[in-house]
Amino acid sequence: MxxxxxxxxxxxxxxxxxxxxxxxxxxxxxxxxxxxxxxxxxxxxxxxxxxxxxxxxxxxxxxxxxxxxxxxxxxxxxxxxxxxxxxxKVYTETVTYPLWERRSEHAAIVGPFPQPLAVIALGYSAGTPKGGLTAEVVKFDSLDALKKADPASVKGKIVFVNAKMARHRDGHDYGIGSAVRTGGPVLASKMGAAAFLLRSAGTDEHSRTPHTGVTGFRDPKEAIPAAALSLPDADQLDRVLGYGKPVSIKLDLDCGITGTYTGANVIGEIxxxxxxxxxxxxxxxxxxxxxxxxxxxxxxxxxxxxxxxxxxxxxxxxxxxxxxxxxxxxxxxxxxxxxxxxxxxxxxxxxxxxxxxxxxxxxxxxxxxxxxxxxxxxxxxxxxxxxxxxxxxxxxxxxxxxxxxxxxxxxxxxxxxxxxxxxxxxxxxxxxxxxxxxxxxxxxxxxxxxxxxxxxxxxxxxxxxxxxxxxxxxxxxxxx
Amino acid sequence: MxxxxxxxxxxxxxxxxxxxxxxxxxxxxxxxxxxxxxxxxxxxxxxxxxxxxxxxxxxxxxxxxxxxxxxxxxxxxxxxxxxxxxxxKVYTETVTYPLWERRSEHAAIVGPFPQPLAVIALGYSAGTPKGGLTAEVVKFDSLDALKKADPASVKGKIVFVNAKMARHRDGHDYGIGSAVRTGGPVLASKMGAAAFLLRSAGTDEHSRTPHTGVTGFRDPKEAIPAAALSLPDADQLDRVLGYGKPVSIKLDLDCGITGTYTGANVIGEIxxxxxxxxxxxxxxxxxxxxxxxxxxxxxxxxxxxxxxxxxxxxxxxxxxxxxxxxxxxxxxxxxxxxxxxxxxxxxxxxxxxxxxxxxxxxxxxxxxxxxxxxxxxxxxxxxxxxxxxxxxxxxxxxxxxxxxxxxxxxxxxxxxxxxxxxxxxxxxxxxxxxxxxxxxxxxxxxxxxxxxxxxxxxxxxxxxxxxxxxxxxxxxxxxx
CATH class of the missing domain: 3.40.630.10 (Zn peptidases)
Structure with a gap:
């Protein structure tokens, strides 16, 4: 939704x-x-x-x-x-769309404290080079903070946006999370980042099940690797960053757009x-x-x-x-x-x-x-x-x-x-x-x-x- | 524990x-x-x-x-x-143990309704042949039911034990789950099963995070591939089995004992x-x-x-x-x-x-x-x-x-x-x-x-x- x-x-x-x-x-x-x-x-x-x-x-x-x-x-x-x-009456009406495929995804903190992270690639994410991509992480607490950043501070790095959502009956905090997920990767790409990670657009702070979802990438040429960390993993990365040492992550995403696909809306009528x-x-x-x-x-x-x-x-x-x-x-x-x-x-x-x-x-x-x-x-x-x-x-x-x-x-x-x-x-x-x-x-x-x-x-x-x-x-x- | x-x-x-x-x-x-x-x-x-x-x-x-x-x-x-x-006073005392390694694990229902299953290999599990192992599933609701089964009904199949645990303050239902996890694989192996799956020894019925843990395998020669499904996946497999058609699963576990390792107890004294x-x-x-x-x-x-x-x-x-x-x-x-x-x-x-x-x-x-x-x-x-x-x-x-x-x-x-x-x-x-x-x-x-x-x-x-x-x-x- x-x-x-x-x-x-x-x-x-x-x-x-x-x-x-x-x-x-x-x-x-x-x-x-x-x-x-x-x-x-x-x-x-x-x-x-x-x-x-x-x-x-x-x-x-x-x-x-x-x-x-x-x-x-x-x-x-x-x-x-x-x-x-x-x-x-039952019939279909064809719909054509880009075919984006997820094949595999792995992430790990390489240093200072090596450990795997629960991660999931986002829709239209580019894959990393075969064998993965290792870069230093630079963290932002919001999309606005990323917008205000000096592109030089981001270039070649893995941007990590750690914006938080709270539970609401009408789900309005998804406005925060979905904006980071759709706009963040595009912005990070324009700023020269190597890859993009976000704190999942979710509210399950105790579950290591990251939330996928679509990015704003529409042109594969502008896409960079983009993925979501589960909330406990985002908190863990935040704690590791809190030690004040440079933190590097290896991201290995095998995914990307492979063509177009024709599916259909399926309609039943009374x-x-x-x-x-x-x-x-x-x-x-x-x-x-x-x-x-x-x-x-x-x-x-x-x-x-x-x-x-x-x-x-x-x-x-x-x-x-x-x-x-x-x-x-x-x-x-x-x-x-x-x-x-x-x-x-x-x-x-x-x-x-x-x-x-x-x-x-x-x-x-x-x-x-x-x-x-x-x-x-x-x-x-x-x-x-x-x-x-x-x-x-x-x-x-x-x-x-x-x-x-x-x-x-x-x-x-x-x-x-x-x-x-x-x-x-x-x-x-x-x-x-x-x-x-x-x-x-x-x-x-x-x-x-x-x-x-x-x-x-x-x-x-x-x-x-x-x-x-x-x-x-x-x-x-x-x-x- | x-x-x-x-x-x-x-x-x-x-x-x-x-x-x-x-x-x-x-x-x-x-x-x-x-x-x-x-x-x-x-x-x-x-x-x-x-x-x-x-x-x-x-x-x-x-x-x-x-x-x-x-x-x-x-x-x-x-x-x-x-x-x-x-x-x-701080010192260590060496401890030597078998070295069992987990490298990767995947499972999927192949038919009648193809879909992946969230799975985790159990300690001392054997790996499957490279490329995975596909076999029909035979389900039991308890370890006792497996014990009473005709070995001919199990031979060459993937045994699935779907025993349930409830939450208790003293955790006593772990007696059920741990018995299935330790004894089940050994029994299934003796009965000629191709592999063993259990409903995780856990109580998180809404979480797709399977529970690993040790099996009773001590001799690598008797080990077969053994893994746990998350509770929602066990329920899903149970539903699929409920259609009454033969259900086959592909299990691909890359794991096993690779040698021995010497670690240590670490002791601090006052x-x-x-x-x-x-x-x-x-x-x-x-x-x-x-x-x-x-x-x-x-x-x-x-x-x-x-x-x-x-x-x-x-x-x-x-x-x-x-x-x-x-x-x-x-x-x-x-x-x-x-x-x-x-x-x-x-x-x-x-x-x-x-x-x-x-x-x-x-x-x-x-x-x-x-x-x-x-x-x-x-x-x-x-x-x-x-x-x-x-x-x-x-x-x-x-x-x-x-x-x-x-x-x-x-x-x-x-x-x-x-x-x-x-x-x-x-x-x-x-x-x-x-x-x-x-x-x-x-x-x-x-x-x-x-x-x-x-x-x-x-x-x-x-x-x-x-x-x-x-x-x-x-x-x-x-x-x-």
Whole structure:
């Protein structure tokens, strides 16, 4: 997932968004649809379809790095699963992206106190020369400190940025960690550094499972070796540096871009009986980072959306509008699936009723925000009333961004929600070997399915739209 | 550490131990010594010497597998640290052991669902043939189930024992895990298995850090490849097996015995002013397993004993008897340091006043048990009264075993305590990459130092002995 802090600016812009259409006829959800949504919600709360889906994906496919050996297997799984669940239409839309491969990675302090370090290469990292690279370490406590450094102090050295993150329910400190991870390597490269290390963008201070993730490198020519240390290893390196002697590290990364790869977004649809060309898009991303099995990032998101659709499929009749569940390709290395979808469907933005993606783990949803036209706020309040009993508070002050991949469609003008999960421990596991099925509580996952089933059904049955139109929300300040 | 469950039999034997000397003059601790011990205790509770020692060891030396590159560096560190702390006499006693080397390890499910598994080779494991070994997996839920299996069902296969451990304050479920780890590979080898895998002997069900540890292989000719899966990986393999299809694993271990190595126990002494040849031995083991930095196993034990001695060194005068702090060599691969010490000092067992070793982590001591002659029970009660205010309950019903290495001297007849630490989370980290400094709470470590300083000082000042004599406690049932 990507997630950046909301700002006060964002809040004020959100309130202004779509103000020009304030005179529209109010969008409402018919009472019969509200009642059905409540039934869907209650049924989903006691249903384990979502858990079974994520168990199936993480067990049968396992890690799913984009372009890796399980990319095709993941897509095959998704096609088969949509069909097994009874979706009306199952298809794929190709997505092409650079193929970056991880082969091996090792790091060790060479002196003054020789010892191995737990390390993981970052996405688009260059490899080191064969046999590794040894250089002195220069430490910075923040990205800003690196920005202010004299390039001469960095040239030829291994830059180590030791910025810390704390746990928060909305995960906002990931703004710190992801900025270091994406921007740090690019900056270090420009300053002439030999390599880049960061304290993992994570919060598991007792676990030696480093967090991978994408860098800002897009041009392989500018890439240098870039990797993350686990938090205890970052603390250890910091202690070793504290002795005041020069510290050298040997970094041996075998990884790099080897070409391009064509994968696909996998889509399952429940065809709307009244307005089949009007779409309620929900989803998650099918790719994962490779050290874990991608349970919370983002097998859970795929499972929540697939299972929500399954709840709706079990109704006696199809909803008025089409529910489109999208399992996106390659979110992790740069929103490729989301961007491909938005590019392909840009001209249909007005047909996208209201959408959002789940990509922040598997814990309970506690907050809903929305970017919709003012005359649809009443319908959002109707949705809020249905999901409030399962613990979701509606915050009308902030925008909804549609989640990571669907943020791209929101940027085109799609009305969007953000359904924020409890991310307190998300960055303990995210992008690490510990992103595995045991992190998912089936009951918490079921609450997510309940919320997605209820909202997407109500959106599909609404009398009226939520304001989707080209560029309708481009100044709402939503970041995901 | 090794730790096996106490039995009711043990309890009854403990009460009987030394009964023949019941008519001895009672051993007592002079009131002045009790008062000094209370002062030592109170000072140690607010002192960070122990924490600084374990920080120094884990930072400057890091992982310390016996015979590995840091074996010599660890000994050099211990000699220097004893001297820096002001010990009166610092020396080493050589210990020779097989040299087993870990070079690399990989495992993956080949079919039906290809994916890597987090694995670590066990001590004395054989390597696989170069390029790895692929075989079908056959699972057992316990060592007993494997014992009962038809060897034909195991021959040529990879045996997987998936026995579970739960957390307990006294860590008694390690009796399950360590039995599987030591006995399982030997049994599997005898039954003709190609290799052996176990669910790690640990309790960290959410962490993909497998637990290494020693096997029962002593003769390299009987060794087969043997390794541990992390708990989430064991659960994953179990789920994959649950599909009912044949599951094959590729195991690629590069490890094995390459010769013998001569290390040493490193000893620091505070020379007794009245009875310099009478010894109060305390200690920990200097070696560690290699994935972590050996903070809780057993840098903490070394630090507790060294720091307790430092407290006593800071008194205006030396204690009556000698305090001997021993940093044992190679506990992990078969108590080599403890056995060498006991062999070398067997004839001096009666000169060993009362001893114990710390090797169960760094959390607070909550229980004291003792194996002493009946006429020394009063002195033990005096010790108990001094350490009770810092949370230690005296259990007179069970024997004291002296800790892992000193169990060997206890077996020769040395009077011994067991000072049991809270081991609730010990097996979350023990023998894994997560055994690092951040697991140690400086205040809890200080409580250990307080208890060791107080007890060892009182033992050194006692009027009388605790019953050490050849074979004095051989039937007490103590297991550590």
């Amino acid at each position: 990507r997630r950046l802090p909301l700002t006060l600016l964002a809040a004020s812009l959100a309130l202004a968004a779509g103000a020009s259409s304030a005179a529209d006829k109010a969008t409402t959800i018919p009472q019969s649809a509200v009642k059905t949504a409540e039934q869907l919600r209650d049924k989903a709360m006691g249903d384990d379809t979502g858990y079974k889906i994520v168990e199936s994906l993480t067990t049968e496919v396992g890690p799913r790095i984009a372009g890796g050996p399980n990319d095709q297997r993941g897509r095959d799984w998704a096609v088969a699963k949509f069909k097994e669940l009874g979706y009306d 065809t709307g009986k009244k307005y089949p060309d009007q779409i309620v898009p929900i989803g998650g991303h099918l790719d994962s980072w490779d050290p874990g099995t991608g349970a919370i990032d983002d097998g859970a998101g795929v499972a929540i959306a697939m299972a929500a659709g399954k709840m709706i499929l079990s109704l006696p009749q199809r909803p008025d509008r089409t529910i489109r569940v999208i399992a996106f390709a390659n979110e992790e290395m740069g929103l490729f699936g989301g961007r491909a979808y938005a590019d392909k469907h840009a001209s249909e933005v007005s047909k996208h009723q209201l959408g959002t993606e789940s990509d922040f783990g598997a814990r309970k949803i506690w907050r809903m925000t929305a970017s919709v036209k003012p005359s649809a706020r009443g319908a959002i309040e109707q949705i809020a009333k249905v999901i409030e009993p399962v613990g979701v508070a509606y915050d009308p002050q902030h925008p909804g961004g549609g989640g990571s991949d669907l943020s791209q469609m929101h940027a085109k003008g799609m009305a969007a929600l953000t359904l924020t999960q409890d991310g307190t421990d998300y960055f303990d596991y995210h992008h690490t070997a510990n992103d595995t099925l045991d992190k998912i509580d089936p009951r918490e996952l079921a609450q997510n399915v309940a919320v997605y089933a209820a909202f997407s059904y109500m959106a599909a049955q609404a009398d009226g739209d939520f304001g989707s139109a080209p560029d309708a929300f481009k100044n709402d300040g939503a970041r995901d | 090794r730790r096996l469950p106490l039995t009711l039999l043990a309890a009854s034997l403990a009460l009987a131990a030394g009964a023949s000397s019941a008519a001895d003059k009672a051993t007592t601790i002079p009131q002045s010594a009790v008062k000094t011990a209370e002062q030592l205790r109170d000072k140690a509770m607010g002192d960070d010497t122990g924490y600084k020692i374990v920080e120094s060891l884990t930072t400057e030396v890091g992982p310390r597998i016996a015979g590995g590159p840091n074996d010599q560096r660890g000994r050099d560190w211990a000699v220097a640290k004893f001297k820096e702390l002001g010990y009166d 020379t007794g002013k009245k009875y310099p040849d009478q010894i109060v031995p305390i200690g920990g083991h200097l070696d560690s397993w290699d994935p972590g930095t050996g903070a809780i196993d057993d840098g903490a034990g070394v630090a507790i004993a060294m720091a307790a001695g430092k407290m006593i060194l800071s008194l205006p005068q030396r204690p009556d008897r000698t305090i001997r702090v021993i940093a044992f060599a190679n506990e992990e691969m078969g108590l080599f340091g403890g056995r060498a010490y006991a062999d070398k000092h067997a004839s001096e067992v009666s000169k060993h006043q009362l001893g114990t070793e710390s090797d169960f982590g760094a959390r607070k001591i909550w229980r004291m048990t003792a194996s002493v002659k009946p006429s020394a029970r009063g002195a033990i009660e005096q010790i108990a009264k001094v350490i009770e205010p810092v949370g230690v309950a005296y259990d007179p019903q069970h024997p004291g075993g002296g800790g892992s290495d000193l169990s060997q001297m206890h077996a020769k007849g040395m009077a011994a305590l067991t000072l049991t630490q809270d081991g609730t989370d010990y097996f979350d980290y023990h023998h894994t990459a997560n055994d690092t400094l951040d697991k140690i709470d400086p205040r809890e470590l200080a409580q250990n130092v307080a208890v060791y300083a107080a007890f060892s000082y009182m033992a050194a000042q006692a009027d009388g002995d605790f019953g050490s004599a050849p074979d004095a406690f051989k039937n007490d049932g103590a297991r550590d």
